[in-house]
Amino acid sequence: MKGLRVLDFTTALAGPFSSFLLRELGAEVIHVGRPHRAGAHSVTDELYLRQINFNKINVGIDLKSSDGRNLALRLCDGADVALNNFRPGVMDRLGLGSNVLRERNPKLIVAILTAAGSTSQDVQVGYAQIFAALAGLSDLTGYEDGPPVELRFPTDPVAGVATALSILVALASRKQSEVGAFVDVSARDAVLWTIGHEALAAQSPFPRRQRGTERNAQWSPNNVFRAMDGHWVALSIDSDAEWQSLCDSTGLGDEVKALGESKVDRVERRDAIEGEIAKWASGVPCADAVRILQSAGVAAFKVYATDDPWFDSHLRERGFWHLVPDMPSEVLGKPWRIGDAGSAPEPGMSGDEAREYVFGHILGLPDERIAELRSNSIID
Amino acid sequence: MLEVGEFIAVPFAGRILTQLGATVFKIEPLAGDSSRRVGPFLQEFPSLTSGALFQYLNRGKHSIAVKLSSATGRSILERLTQTADVVIADESLLEQLGWDEGVRWLKDQDERTRAVLTPFGLTGRHAHYRSTPLVSYHSSVTGSLLPYEPSNQEFPDRGPVAPGAFWSEYQCGGMMALPILAALLTEATPFIELSRQEALMNLIRPEVERRPSLGRTPTFKEPFRTSIGGLMKAADGYICVGMLEDHQWQRWLNVLGDPSWARDERLVDQKTRLKNWTVAYAYQAQETIRYGKEDLFRRGQAAGVAIAPILTVREALDGQLLPLSTLQGVNAAGAHVQWPGWPAEFDEAHVSLTGEAPAPFVGQSTLSALEHVGFERSEVAAMHRFGIVKSEAIAHEGRM
Numbered sequence: 001m002k003g004l005r006v007l008d009f010t011t012a013l014a015g016p017f018s019s020f021l022l023r024e025l026g027a028e029v030i031h032v033g034r035p036h037r038a039g040a041h042s043v044t045d046e047l048y049l050r051q052i053n054f055n056k057i058n059v060g061i062d063l064k065s066s067d068g069r070n071l072a073l074r075l076c077d078g079a080d081v082a083l084n085n086f087r088p089g090v091m092d093r094l095g096l097g098s099n100v101l102r103e104r105n106p107k108l109i110v111a112i113l114t115a116a117g118s119t120s121q122d123v124q125v126g127y128a129q130i131f132a133a134l135a136g137l138s139d140l141t142g143y144e145d146g147p148p149v150e151l152r153f154p155t156d157p158v159a160g161v162a163t164a165l166s167i168l169v170a171l172a173s174r175k176q177s178e179v180g181a182f183v184d185v186s187a188r189d190a191v192l193w194t195i196g197h198e199a200l201a202a203q204s205p206f207p208r209r210q211r212g213t214e215r216n217a218q219w220s221p222n223n224v225f226r227a228m229d230g231h232w233v234a235l236s237i238d239s240d241a242e243w244q245s246l247c248d249s250t251g252l253g254d255e256v257k258a259l260g261e262s263k264v265d266r267v268e269r270r271d272a273i274e275g276e277i278a279k280w281a282s283g284v285p286c287a288d289a290v291r292i293l294q295s296a297g298v299a300a301f302k303v304y305a306t307d308d309p310w311f312d313s314h315l316r317e318r319g320f321w322h323l324v325p326d327m328p329s330e331v332l333g334k335p336w337r338i339g340d341a342g343s344a345p346e347p348g349m350s351g352d353e354a355r356e357y358v359f360g361h362i363l364g365l366p367d368e369r370i371a372e373l374r375s376n377s378i379i380d
Numbered sequence: 381m382l383e384v385g386e387f388i389a390v391p392f393a394g395r396i397l398t399q400l401g402a403t404v405f406k407i408e409p410l411a412g413d414s415s416r417r418v419g420p421f422l423q424e425f426p427s428l429t430s431g432a433l434f435q436y437l438n439r440g441k442h443s444i445a446v447k448l449s450s451a452t453g454r455s456i457l458e459r460l461t462q463t464a465d466v467v468i469a470d471e472s473l474l475e476q477l478g479w480d481e482g483v484r485w486l487k488d489q490d491e492r493t494r495a496v497l498t499p500f501g502l503t504g505r506h507a508h509y510r511s512t513p514l515v516s517y518h519s520s521v522t523g524s525l526l527p528y529e530p531s532n533q534e535f536p537d538r539g540p541v542a543p544g545a546f547w548s549e550y551q552c553g554g555m556m557a558l559p560i561l562a563a564l565l566t567e568a569t570p571f572i573e574l575s576r577q578e579a580l581m582n583l584i585r586p587e588v589e590r591r592p593s594l595g596r597t598p599t600f601k602e603p604f605r606t607s608i609g610g611l612m613k614a615a616d617g618y619i620c621v622g623m624l625e626d627h628q629w630q631r632w633l634n635v636l637g638d639p640s641w642a643r644d645e646r647l648v649d650q651k652t653r654l655k656n657w658t659v660a661y662a663y664q665a666q667e668t669i670r671y672g673k674e675d676l677f678r679r680g681q682a683a684g685v686a687i688a689p690i691l692t693v694r695e696a697l698d699g700q701l702l703p704l705s706t707l708q709g710v711n712a713a714g715a716h717v718q719w720p721g722w723p724a725e726f727d728e729a730h731v732s733l734t735g736e737a738p739a740p741f742v743g744q745s746t747l748s749a750l751e752h753v754g755f756e757r758s759e760v761a762a763m764h765r766f767g768i769v770k771s772e773a774i775a776h777e778g779r780m
Contacts, residue, residue: 001562013586025562047593051586117725122678122702125628125686127607132543133620134702136693138611140544142531148690149527150611150620151543154551157583161554166724168561169400173728175565181728189706190723192696194392194554195545200432202694203717204420211544214514218418222514224523224539232539234518242510299510303540305524305599306591309581314506320578329592335582336495336559337573 001026004171006081007072008032008056009063009096014128014187015085015113016052017160022081022167023055023346024334030079030358032072035060035380047328054327058350059358060380063094067378074363076101076108081167085113087124098182108180109170113163117186126187128156135191140198144212155191162190220266221274224303231286232303235277235293237266242298249296250280319343326350355380382407382460383441384448385470387415388513388546389497389576391437392553393468393560399722400561404441405460405749409472410770412445412742413438422713429739430713438739439712444750445743445770448476452768459753461489466560471498479508487571493563494571497556501575511576517548520580521588525600529610529661532600540600548580555579608653611690612665614673618690621664621680626650631683635676636667674701712738743770 004027008019016031023029031053062068073096076082082101084091091097091112098110112118115126116134123130132138132151141149163185170181192199201207214223219236227233237243243266247257256276260266266273281289286302293300302308309315309332321330322344333343349357359365359379373379383394384407391413394404406413415437416428423430444460447453454477461467467489473496474482483502486494496502499511500519517523523540531541542548552574559572581588587604591597598604608629609621623629626649633642641647641663646656653660668676673689680687689701696704697718708721746769750760764774 001566021558025559047590048586051589111724116702117705119705120702122681123688124681125684126688127622127624127686129611129620129622130686130688133688133690134696136691136696137543137545137547138618138620138690139692142527142541142544143535143538146527146531146535147613148611148618149531149541149543150529151526152528152607152622153525153584153587154522154543154547158551158554161551161558162723164558165396165554165561166722166726168558168565169722169724170726170728171565172400172561173726177728179728181726183724183726185724186705188702189704189720192693192704193706193720193723194550195547195693196720197433197436198545198693199697199719200422200436200712200717201420202692202697203715204422204432205424206420208420212541214542217512217514217546218414219512219514222512224518226539232518232524234515234523236512236514238512294509297510299512299515301509301511301515301519303518303523304521305597306521306588306594307597309521309588310591314500314504315578318501318504318575318578327589329589331589332581332585333578335555335574335579337501338559338570343578 004028004081005079006030006083007075007079009082009084009086009091010113011085012127012156013052014156014159015083015163017157018113018163018167019083020052020055021160021164021335023348026346029056030075031056031058032063032075033058033060035062035377050327051331053348054324054331055346055348057348057354057357059354062378063096065378067373067376069095071359071363071379072096073101073104075358077105078362079105079108080171081109081111083111083113083163083167088112088114088118088120102180102182106179107174109167109174109183110180111163111167111170111183111185113159113185113187115186116188118184120186123188128152128154131155131159131187131191134188135195136198137191137195140195140210142211144215148211155187158194159185159187159190162193215270218263220260220263220270221277223274225274225278225281227281227286227289228283229285233281233286233289233300234303235298235300237298245296246293246298249292249298250277252276252280381405381466381468382464383468384473385468385497386413386472388433388437388549389552389556390468390470391415392550393495393556394441395437395439396554396557397466397560398440402466405464405745406438406441406443406740407448407457407460408443408445408742410445410447410742410767416742422715422717427713428742435712435739436719439710440737441740442745442749443740443743444746446746447768448473450768452763456750456755456769460749461492463753464492466493466495466564468495468556468560470496474498490571491569493560493569495556495560495574496572497552497574497576497579499576501578502573513546513549514542516576517542517580519577520548520584522580522584525587525598525603527600528603529658530612551583552576552579555582605654605657608650608657608660609664610661612661612668614668614671614676614689617673619668619673619676619687620690621685621687623685628685629653632680632685635679635683635685636664639663639667677701741772743775744772746771747773
């Protein structure tokens with residue numbers, strides 16, 4: 001995607017993650033934050049912002065000032081994509097609405113990501129847990145006999161992926177038509193899109209209770225079990241051969257083995273079987289349990305917490321951790337690896353370098369003008 | 381495009397490309413993709429095409445049923461590949477061709493874009509670890525953080541849960557589609573490798589990366605809190621609310637009728653509220669149970685509070701509380717149903733949204749596809765008899 005320029009006016013997580021991904025695909029992403037806060041949301045901390053924007057060209061512009069607005073307009077004139085996730089109407093009030101930008105630059109793709117679409121009157125404010133609740137995912141998540149589950153972390157990025165994909169779709173269309181587009185992404189619809197079969201299931205004449213992935217699967221046993229050291233091990237069995245291996249490697253014995261000789265048996269006797277495995281797991285440290293099971297060809301892994309990837313030799317061998325400038329500790333690699341390029345994230349820019357590139361090189365402003373804008377707090 | 385992948389992740393990537401107009405050939409084992417046997421089904425008598433999961437992921441695709449582990453199967457794959465612009469695959473391809481040989485073969489096809497998704501990637505000591513959707517999900521860290529309150533209070537002895545509906549497999553497919561689309565746009569033909577563990581971990585990268593500065597390991601019992609609120613009972617169901625800023629809290633108190641506990645000194649500002657999260661949670665839950673979920677949702681949103689009712693998928697589709705703009709009507713397995721279209725609206729770019737053709741029978745296009753790459757009908761018939769391919773057309777002839 002080299003040569004593609006994205007103007008990124010996003011805040012929080014879902015929006016910045018979509019431009020993070022576009023950058024990882026090779027686009028040039030100019031992230032425009034608020035001056036002196038680099039796009040800070042009032043409570044998202046400084047580290048958070050750097051984590052999700054470090055691979056971009058980071059500048060600050062006061063969009064509420066007329067000088068700042070003019071800078072943003074001129075940057076959009078030379079961009080392929082302008083992206084924001086403000087509440088509906090905010091960019092229009094700033095004089096940076098889709099119509100204004102596209103009248104000046106008809107090839108521009110303007111993308112907006114909101115909780116439920118830019119025309120929704122019902123949802124003005126939404127974060128990850130709101131999209132998940134409105135899409136039905138919270139209701140599908142949890143213990144079979146328990147309440148639904150709030151989903152905070154995992155659904156913002158889903159909206160980011162859907163936004164990045166939608167921008168690529170608009171770019172593909174522009175290749176044919178030579179005109180840009182307005183792309184209106186709904187985070188709630190993005191979540192439903194990625195559980196779409198549940199929409200069909202809900203309309204089946206034969207619906208069933210669906211809460212809890214673990215128990216609605218073709219795999220049985222299929223659950224997490226507490227190991228001796230308090231860590232959890234996830235384990236699933238698909239075939240009869242795997243079941244035999246599980247029983248043999250864990251010494252579960254013939255009586256237990258007989259409980260689950262066929263897949264039908266294992267699904268029917270899920271509770272009894274999982275109870276036996278829980279007993280076994282409680283006497284083995286988690287790492288040993290995983291090693292025993294994987295050696296026997298059984299799908300099993302530790303339920304990873306935030307500290308585990310740091311000490312994971314496999315991820316280290318694959319070079320998944322990277323030191324990048326301005327970050328206090330290592331960062332994760334890309335979600336994909338293209339050719340022999342490895343997983344190192346694309347480099348970003350900030351401070352003097354970013355300012356000089358964006359205002360000096362792209363907009364052609366002389367040094368004195370840049371200094372003046374800075375002293376007036378129009379730019380960082 | 382050739383798609384050699386089981387269940388959800390790779391078929392979802394294929395579905396995305398189908399929606400964008402690609403002609404997708406799904407290469408399946410003779411018994412069919414395992415997702416064909418997953419219910420619920422849209423018809424009274426389950427068939428290999430009428431499951432909700434299979435329908436959603438495979439509409440508009442063409443099915444070729446081949447036993448790839450046989451020498452003839454392999455030569456069929458090679459001929460089909462010569463006609464393809466893109467090949468997408470998961471570990472099921474590598475298991476059938478032999479892992480190292482499969483990787484070598486894929487890497488050699490350098491005139492086309494190739495993407496392969498495996499549980500832990502192609503290299504490293506866990507490369508050959510066995511996995512399933514649940515196991516891959518839990519290898520990616522998100523799993524250690526769910527469920528929050530009230531589940532973790534009501535069931536203190538139970539373990540972490542995964543998001544419902546095989547959510548994580550869809551995310552792998554979405555991540556896979558991104559570099560493929562980018563390659564098509566730039567007319568490059570790269571070899572793309574994805575590890576489920578790495579792709580899913582990317583969805584939670586800030587939380588993983590901030591572990592050293594946080595100084596502790598958050599869990600579903602003791603999460604890292606950034607907002608006040610949570611999931612609470614309403615009079616007629618559940619709501620969830622999240623407040624990042626003080627003014628939202630003030631407005632939320634107003635929605636709850638300005639209860640007297642709001643003056644508790646542990647709740648005076650956002651910092652102390654985050655510290656006393658469970659105290660704030662218990663207080664709020666006392667109030668929310670007195671109101672209907674729609675009432676709280678409407679008044680909360682009108683006041684600028686991030687709040688939503690917990691909807692079932694059925695309620696989300698009905699759109700009574702909140703219309704869905706991207707729903708589409710389709711005819712699937714003889715039933716007229718609605719499903720989510722592309723999650724964005726475009727004013728200029730055109731997205732076809734679904735393939736026109738219904739989801740295929742196992743081996744529905746085997747004969748035509750193989751004839752297209754130079755096999756004789758009689759050869760295909762022989763392969764069908766020998767259990768190397770399954771062809772709907774040949775089987776149908778045999779029944780006549």
